[in-house]
Amino acid sequence: xxxxxxxxxxxxxxxxxxxxxxxxxxxxxxxxxxxxxxxxxxxxxxxxxxxxxxxxxxxxxxxxxxxxxxxxxxxxxxxxxxxxxxxxxxxxxxxxxxxxxxxxxxxxxxxxxxxxxxxxxxxxxxxxxxxxxxxxxxxxxxxxxxxxxxxxxxxxxxxxxxxxxxxxxxxxxxxxxxxxxxxxxxxxxxxxxxxxxxxxxxxxxxxxxxxxxxxxxxxxxxxxxxxxxxxxxxxxxxxxxxxxxxxxxxxxxxxxxxxxxxxxxxxxxxxxxxxxxxxxxxxxxxxxxxxxxxxxxxxxxxxxxxxxxxxxxxxxxxxxxxxxxxxxxxxxxxxxxxxxxxxxxxxxxxxxxxxxxxxxxxxxxxxxxxx
Amino acid sequence: xxxxxxxxxxxxxxxxxxxxxxxxxxxxxxxxxxxxxxxxxxxxxxxxxxxxxxxxxxxxxxxxxxxxxxxxxxxxxxxxxxxxxxxxxxxxxxxxxxxxxxxxxxxxxxxxxxxxxxxxxxxxxxxxxxxxxxxxxxxxxxxxxxxxxxxxxxxxxxxxxxxxxxxxxxxxxxxxxxxxxxxxxxxxxxxxxxxxxxxxxxxxxxxxxxxxxxxxxxxxxxxxxxxxxxxxxxxxxxxxxxxxxxxxxxxxxxxxxxxxxxxxxxxxxxxxxxxxxxxxxxxxxxxxxxxxxxxxxxxxxxxxxxxxxxxxxxxxxxxxxxxxxxxxxxxxxxxxxxxxxxxx
Numbered sequence: 001x002x003x004x005x006x007x008x009x010x011x012x013x014x015x016x017x018x019x020x021x022x023x024x025x026x027x028x029x030x031x032x033x034x035x036x037x038x039x040x041x042x043x044x045x046x047x048x049x050x051x052x053x054x055x056x057x058x059x060x061x062x063x064x065x066x067x068x069x070x071x072x073x074x075x076x077x078x079x080x081x082x083x084x085x086x087x088x089x090x091x092x093x094x095x096x097x098x099x100x101x102x103x104x105x106x107x108x109x110x111x112x113x114x115x116x117x118x119x120x121x122x123x124x125x126x127x128x129x130x131x132x133x134x135x136x137x138x139x140x141x142x143x144x145x146x147x148x149x150x151x152x153x154x155x156x157x158x159x160x161x162x163x164x165x166x167x168x169x170x171x172x173x174x175x176x177x178x179x180x181x182x183x184x185x186x187x188x189x190x191x192x193x194x195x196x197x198x199x200x201x202x203x204x205x206x207x208x209x210x211x212x213x214x215x216x217x218x219x220x221x222x223x224x225x226x227x228x229x230x231x232x233x234x235x236x237x238x239x240x241x242x243x244x245x246x247x248x249x250x251x252x253x254x255x256x257x258x259x260x261x262x263x264x265x266x267x268x269x270x271x272x273x274x275x276x277x278x279x280x281x282x283x284x285x286x287x288x289x290x291x292x293x294x295x296x297x298x299x300x301x302x303x304x305x306x307x308x309x310x311x312x313x314x315x316x317x318x319x320x321x322x323x324x325x326x327x328x329x330x331x332x333x334x335x336x337x338x339x340x341x342x343x344x345x346x347x348x349x350x351x352x353x354x355x356x357x358x359x360x361x362x363x364x365x366x367x368x369x370x371x
Numbered sequence: 372x373x374x375x376x377x378x379x380x381x382x383x384x385x386x387x388x389x390x391x392x393x394x395x396x397x398x399x400x401x402x403x404x405x406x407x408x409x410x411x412x413x414x415x416x417x418x419x420x421x422x423x424x425x426x427x428x429x430x431x432x433x434x435x436x437x438x439x440x441x442x443x444x445x446x447x448x449x450x451x452x453x454x455x456x457x458x459x460x461x462x463x464x465x466x467x468x469x470x471x472x473x474x475x476x477x478x479x480x481x482x483x484x485x486x487x488x489x490x491x492x493x494x495x496x497x498x499x500x501x502x503x504x505x506x507x508x509x510x511x512x513x514x515x516x517x518x519x520x521x522x523x524x525x526x527x528x529x530x531x532x533x534x535x536x537x538x539x540x541x542x543x544x545x546x547x548x549x550x551x552x553x554x555x556x557x558x559x560x561x562x563x564x565x566x567x568x569x570x571x572x573x574x575x576x577x578x579x580x581x582x583x584x585x586x587x588x589x590x591x592x593x594x595x596x597x598x599x600x601x602x603x604x605x606x607x608x609x610x611x612x613x614x615x616x617x618x619x620x621x622x623x624x625x626x627x628x629x630x631x632x633x634x635x636x637x638x639x640x641x642x643x644x645x646x647x648x649x650x651x652x653x654x655x656x657x658x659x660x661x662x663x664x665x666x667x668x669x670x671x672x673x674x675x676x677x678x679x680x681x682x683x684x685x686x687x688x689x690x691x692x693x694x695x696x697x698x699x700x701x702x703x704x705x706x707x708x709x710x711x712x713x714x715x
Contacts, residue, residue: 037538166566167408170611174668174678181657193539198661219660235662237543283663299547301572304595304608305637308572310547322663325592331554 001186002063002153003028004049009058011044018044020210021058026154026203029184031177033197036207036233042190043158045207049188050156051075062153078147080157086131086142092118093127096145103150117149120182136164137172144179154186161196173199194234198222206230224360225345228352231279237308240280240319243349247273255346258315260293263341265357271348276355279345282308285321287329291336295319297329311335373432374399374559375420375527380429382415382583389415391583393429397527400557402550406570406606407580413563416580417529420561422446433526444475449525453532455516457504464500467491467518476523490521493552510541521552528553530562534569546572567607571595579603601633601709610636610666610680614705619673621650625704629712633703636666639681640698643689649696653679655689669695 004026011019019041026032034042047053049060051072060068067075078099086095096117100110118124121141126134131142140160147155160176161169177200180187191197197204198218206214206221206229214226225231231239244257248271255262257278264278295311298318302325309321309329321337329335346355375397382390390412397403405413418424420431422443430439438446449470457466467487471478478486491497494514499507504515513536520528534542534549550573553560564570570577571591578588579602587599591607598604604612615632617623623632642649653669656678660666667689668678679697689695704712 167606170609177657178678195661199659222660222662232540236539238540281663299551301547301550301568302591303568303571304635 001028001184003061004032004154004186004188005059005061006045006049007059007061009045009048009060010056011041011048011053012056017210019048019055022210022212024205024212024215026186026188028186031180031187031189031200031202033201033204034188034190034207035192035194035197035201035204037192039209040207041210042192042207046156046158046188046190049154050077050079052079076153078150078152078155080143080147080155080160086139086146088130088132090131091127092123092129092131092134092142092145095131095142096127096149099146099150113149113151114145117145120148120179121145137168140164140172144176148179148183148185152185154188157187157189159191160189162191162193169193169196170199176200194236198234206233208233223343224354225279226354228277228279228347228349231345231347231354235281237282237320237322239345240282240285241277241347242280242313242317242319243275243277245273245275247271248276248346248355258293258313258317260291262293262339262344264344264346265342265359267346268356268358268360271355275349277347277349279347280319280339281343282320282322284340284343285319285323286338286340287321287323287327287335288338289336291338293337295335295337297331297333297335299331300329311337313337373397374401374434375561376432377416377419378430378432380416380419380426380431382419382424382426388583390419390426393583393585395578395585395588397559397561399559402553402560402562402573402575403578404562404564404570404574404576405578405580406564406567408565410582411580412583413565413580414531415583417450417531417561417563420527421448421450421529423450447526449520449523449528451517451520451528451530451533453535455513455536457512457515457519459503459505462501462503463491463496463507463515466504466515467500467522470519470523486522487518490518493521493555494518494548510537510545513537514545517549521556521558527559527561530560532564532566533562535564535566549573567609571607577607579606598633598703599711601631601705601711604633604703604705608635610661610682612636612703613639613679613681614676615651615671615679616674616676619651619671623650626712626715628706629704630707631705631709632699633705634679634699636664636680636682638700638702639679640700641667641669641681641683641689641695642698643693643695649698651697651699653695653697655691655693655695657691658683658689669697671697 007023009019009022034045036042048055059066093114096114097110118127123141161172173196203217204221205212208229214221214230221230222234242257244255248267250267250270252267255264295313298310298312301308305325306322307325311319373396377393377395380393405416407413419426430437433446464487468483471483491500496514534545574591576588577591577594578585581602587603595607601614613634617630617632653671656668656670658667665683667681667683671679706712
């Protein structure tokens with residue numbers, strides 16, 4: 001296994017810039033997720049690492065070796081695609097063995113490695129079956145088997161679960177992460193599904209329009225989003241953004257929201273008068289009849305132990321609260337709102353960037369944000 | 372009054388029993404969601420109501436009328452498919468007006484104007500009425516497809532995964548919107564999905580299907596808190612309910628036929644002290660921050676099945692490999708076939 005280092009990677013297709021000067025390091029044995037909406041450059045980044053696409057500029061290192069211009073077949077990387085292309089006329093065993101057969105590996109070694117891969121994936125009982133009769137999940141396991149049997153330096157996975165239905169995707173997430181914990185293989189995983197990234201990744205790179213907006217572990221990107229884009233993309237339902245307009249000085253701990261005084265983490269930078277956003281996660285909104293920040297309930301959505309309540313404030317801002325299912329809220333009810341002050345993020349509305357506040361004082365882990 | 376009723380409906384395709392002896396009464400103004408994985412028979416059930424399939428045995432009533440052998444067009448239903456099919460050469464208005472202009476229900480133009488504008492406003496599409504259908508985003512197209520169903524005033528609206536082709540954010544918004552519109556119109560809806568969140572958040576009642584059989588029908592809360600089998604329990608709730616074999620639990624107070632214990636992630640308490648009272652022990656495998664939930668995955672001693680997943684309170688942290696014991700709150704009991712055993 002090996003570390004992957006990407007330096008100033010840039011890719012332009014004619015006058016469209018797909019990836020803009022990206023730099024990051026995937027540590028040896030790390031599960032690294034490239035996350036973002038379609039068109040953000042995540043797949044292009046992955047394809048450059050794999051050698052399926054050449055960068056316009058920048059460098060890619062696999063371990064100590066500069067592989068930037070090396071052919072894909074010379075990179076010792078295994079690629080798993082969304083649509084698992086298996087050979088339908090071959091058995092599971094043959095399908096998994098295929099990469100080794102084409103490398104001319106001795107027979108006994110092939111048998112040993114295929115058995116080992118099947119054991120890790122828990123598909124030993126399927127080895128002599130034909131792939132054409134398999135379920136979607138088992139086919140995906142066979143495709144993974146074909147990737148791990150080669151014992152490559154790293155795995156590249158491009159939305160491998162995208163074609164599965166939601167219930168099954170959740171199961172496969174656990175399985176893939178479990179597999180990773182057994183193999184400790186350096187993995188770069190591309191997805192547009194924040195749930196997959198949050199569930200599996202050690203590190204997430206959130207991409208938007210070719211740029212990595214934030215790089216961090218799941219907790220960090222969730223609790224301390226570096227931008228409005230990241231805050232909105234991660235978490236379901238998304239973070240609420242309430243607009244306000246004021247100048248803030250260093251140390252400020254109160255903001256004026258719809259004429260109400262709201263506590264926020266102490267400011268660590270000077271902000272001149274401008275359009276700002278107060279970001280609150282739905283689970284950090286509470287109801288309190290005494291609060292003067294009033295809202296009307298538009299609807300509720302039951303989720304078992306919790307419910308999502310959609311609200312509109314007196315000033316016409318929409319927001320969602322995630323509260324215990326037992327809490328009484330009905331369409332048309334009027335409620336007062338309270339936010340958990342320690343968790344509030346503040347953003348510059350124009351640039352989308354987060355303002356520095358006391359929330360960032362204590363590192364969750366090594367914070368490495370850029371963009 | 373029941374707007375739709377299925378009585379003893381069976382449907383076979385070749386040797387596959389797609390729908391097996393289904394009885395279902397949908398009340399007027401009710402939002403029923405049929406939930407199940409692919410192949411459970413939910414779409415076939417919907418198609419039987421629409422008349423796109425004919426039952427082998429049993430009857431379908433819409434309103435008071437037996438429509439079992441009545442053609443789809445004469446059934447007073449509308450159908451929204453997963454894949455929106457709009458007329459590409461028409462604008463949004465004409466697409467939505469299309470059903471009202473059909474020779475079968477000729478509607479005065481002023482009435483069409485009023486109805487389309489009203490529904491477009493509900494769907495927040497009123498400023499897009501003159502746009503060509505091809506200029507719309509996927510989400511907007513699906514809203515037009517839903518709008519086309521809503522301009523009519525049928526006895527029942529049938530929807531087959533209408534939100535599944537939308538991206539996550541839009542799906543979140545549309546769920547509530549669709550529910551609001553359904554309430555405002557007082558519409559009777561039968562809605563098919565494999566997405567448990569849609570089922571829980573939109574339905575008055577959820578019908579859970581398993582291999583063509585309607586195994587449980589009840590309010591979302593009912594199904595979540597009181598599932599009749601481990602299959603139903605696994606359909607709702609994320610993370611999924613933990614199913615733990617009784618035999619690894621040591622002494623466990625439950626009737627003899629109980630073979631599996633079901634415990635939802637939020638109903639397991641961890642005690643770091645390995646000498647605690649509970650006899651169920653395990654080791655922390657990994658922890659996971661899933662949005663607002665902090666989840667911990669455990670490998671139970673003596674159990675090589677899937678990880679047990681629990682929600683831990685904020686601020687609590689555990690080391691990988693740490694030994695803990697598990698206390699269960701309100702566990703559910705299931706027999707060897709997964710059927711629920713109720714506390715006596």
